Amino acid sequence: MNSISPTQGDTKQRILDSAEYLFAQNGYRGTSLRAITGKADVNLAAVNYHYGSKDGLLEEVIKRRLLPLNRTRMQRIDAVRQKARERGNKPDIRAVLMAFIEPTLLFKESTPEAGTFVTFIGRSMTDPDDTVRRVFQRFIMPLFQILFETTCEALPRLPRDIVLWRLHFTLGSLFHTLNICGKFSTDDIEYINTRLDADSLLALIIPFVTAGMKA
Amino acid sequence: MNSISPTQGDTKQRILDSAEYLFAQNGYRGTSLRAITGKADVNLAAVNYHYGSKDGLLEEVIKRRLLPLNRTRMQRIDAVRQKARERGNKPDIRAVLMAFIEPTLLFKESTPEAGTFVTFIGRSMTDPDDTVRRVFQRFIMPLFQILFETTCEALPRLPRDIVLWRLHFTLGSLFHTLNICGKFSTDDIEYINTRLDADSLLALIIPFVTAGMKA
DNA sequence: ATCGATTTCAAACATATGTTTTAATCAATC
DNA sequence: GATTGATTAAAACATATGTTTGAAATCGAT
Numbered sequence: 001m002n003s004i005s006p007t008q009g010d011t012k013q014r015i016l017d018s019a020e021y022l023f024a025q026n027g028y029r030g031t032s033l034r035a036i037t038g039k040a041d042v043n044l045a046a047v048n049y050h051y052g053s054k055d056g057l058l059e060e061v062i063k064r065r066l067l068p069l070n071r072t073r074m075q076r077i078d079a080v081r082q083k084a085r086e087r088g089n090k091p092d093i094r095a096v097l098m099a100f101i102e103p104t105l106l107f108k109e110s111t112p113e114a115g116t117f118v119t120f121i122g123r124s125m126t127d128p129d130d131t132v133r134r135v136f137q138r139f140i141m142p143l144f145q146i147l148f149e150t151t152c153e154a155l156p157r158l159p160r161d162i163v164l165w166r167l168h169f170t171l172g173s174l175f176h177t178l179n180i181c182g183k184f185s186t187d188d189i190e191y192i193n194t195r196l197d198a199d200s201l202l203a204l205i206i207p208f209v210t211a212g213m214k215a
Numbered sequence: 216m217n218s219i220s221p222t223q224g225d226t227k228q229r230i231l232d233s234a235e236y237l238f239a240q241n242g243y244r245g246t247s248l249r250a251i252t253g254k255a256d257v258n259l260a261a262v263n264y265h266y267g268s269k270d271g272l273l274e275e276v277i278k279r280r281l282l283p284l285n286r287t288r289m290q291r292i293d294a295v296r297q298k299a300r301e302r303g304n305k306p307d308i309r310a311v312l313m314a315f316i317e318p319t320l321l322f323k324e325s326t327p328e329a330g331t332f333v334t335f336i337g338r339s340m341t342d343p344d345d346t347v348r349r350v351f352q353r354f355i356m357p358l359f360q361i362l363f364e365t366t367c368e369a370l371p372r373l374p375r376d377i378v379l380w381r382l383h384f385t386l387g388s389l390f391h392t393l394n395i396c397g398k399f400s401t402d403d404i405e406y407i408n409t410r411l412d413a414d415s416l417l418a419l420i421i422p423f424v425t426a427g428m429k430a
Numbered sequence: 431a432t433c434g435a436t437t438t439c440a441a442a443c444a445t446a447t448g449t450t451t452t453a454a455t456c457a458a459t460c
Numbered sequence: 461g462a463t464t465g466a467t468t469a470a471a472a473c474a475t476a477t478g479t480t481t482g483a484a485a486t487c488g489a490t
Binding site for chain 3 (some may be wrong): 032033034045047048054092114
């Protein structure tokens with residue numbers, strides 16, 4: 001059935017990989033099916049055959065990586081929450097933010113493919129195209145709710161709406177960072193090393209957003 | 216003359232206004248010349264006649280509002296720098312950030328048209344489309360350099376590359392905020408008032424980024 | 431009113447897009 | 461080895477796009 005055939009069974013996979021790469025580089029609207037199938041070296045009609053439509057392909061591209069990543073982030077947040085509950089005190093805000101951000105950056109540097117996908121995340125959260133934004137936000141919404149609640153627990157003296165805004169500021173910083181690091185040409189940004197590893201990036205962003213949260 | 220006549224006169228202007236609105240709502244790639252001319256109620260060929268091409272129109276849309284806005288921001292930053300120099304001490308980081316962010320938010324609420332344009336800014340800094348990003352970054356680069364230098368003066372104990380990163384985090388927060396506030400449908404973000412005025416937004420974002428900068 | 435320049439208009443152009451169709455190919459089953 | 465079902469291939473389809481064209485309309489000044 002869906003087992004990998006030896007000769008040509010990887011058509012579906014190759015489409016997924018090419019689409020992921022091109023979506024990250026040129027955006028959803030800026031990537032044509034012909035560009036995808038050309039890069040994947042498969043027939044044009046294969047996309048509609050295997051995924052129904054370009055939108056269907058987009059959804060699969062996102063699902064493949066975002067679901068596992070979100071599972072990891074969810075577990076990390078739950079762990080922080082659980083540990084705090086056991087100890088009878090509130091979660092540490094720095095730990096909460098780490099639980100969300102570190103898996104993202106680690107995932108980014110896990111493989112080159114994952115890296116291009118994370119770039120795609122950064123760009124898509126603010127994509128003018130509803131198609132892209134909706135798919136992403138649909139997948140990230142439950143996770144964001146948990147993150148929000150946990151952050152409120154960590155900062156019980158802050159009004160919830162302020163926590164929410166600061167969380168958005170944090171996401172803005174993170175996504176913009178993912179964006180910068182996804183640039184292939186660095187001619188537009190001077191003096192900045194956009195090829196930092198996850199640990200270095202984490203060491204830069206965590207103090208910033210933690211301080212902002214506690215302000 | 217300048218009387219409102221459907222046949223003559225302000226064609227060029229009406230194209231500019233319609234393009235600004237539609238670019239902000241659907242992005243550059245997602246907006247067709249036919250949509251623009253249809254909304255402006257002018258002939259399709261008018262865009263190429265008055266602006267040469269769609270790219271030419273984009274540049275004029277950006278220039279019209281971004282040049283004055285950047286002039287204001289530049290003056291504010293210069294003023295902070297000047298005052299500090301007169302007093303013989305370093306600029307206050309909060310004042311520096313205010314000098315950049317406040318004019319942006321004030322401009323945003325000055326008129327509905329300016330508001331939609333600022334939305335366009337927020338989206339375009341990370342637009343996958345090179346065409347859009349390049350135009351914006353070309354216009355904002357000199358300003359960003361001054362902002363960077365002034366921020367370094369305000370935080371002389373921080374290494375320059377860390378200042379630069381934190382400045383990017385700040386821009387990320389700001390742009391993401393502009394984005395959220397530009398949403399026409401709020402169904403994807405819960406519990407957040409995306410229609411705050413400039414002062415309220417400023418009161419939210421300034422403490423966050425100031426604390427992050429000083430972390 | 432007339433002339434020349436500018437602007438508007440309808441139509442066509444050339445290309446690009448996502449999708450569908452129909453036939454060929456392949457792998458496994460009987 | 462023929463049959464069957466799933467996959468691939470080449471072509472066409474329908475529509476959308478930015479741009480150009482040439483004629484009509486409009487305007488400003490003589």
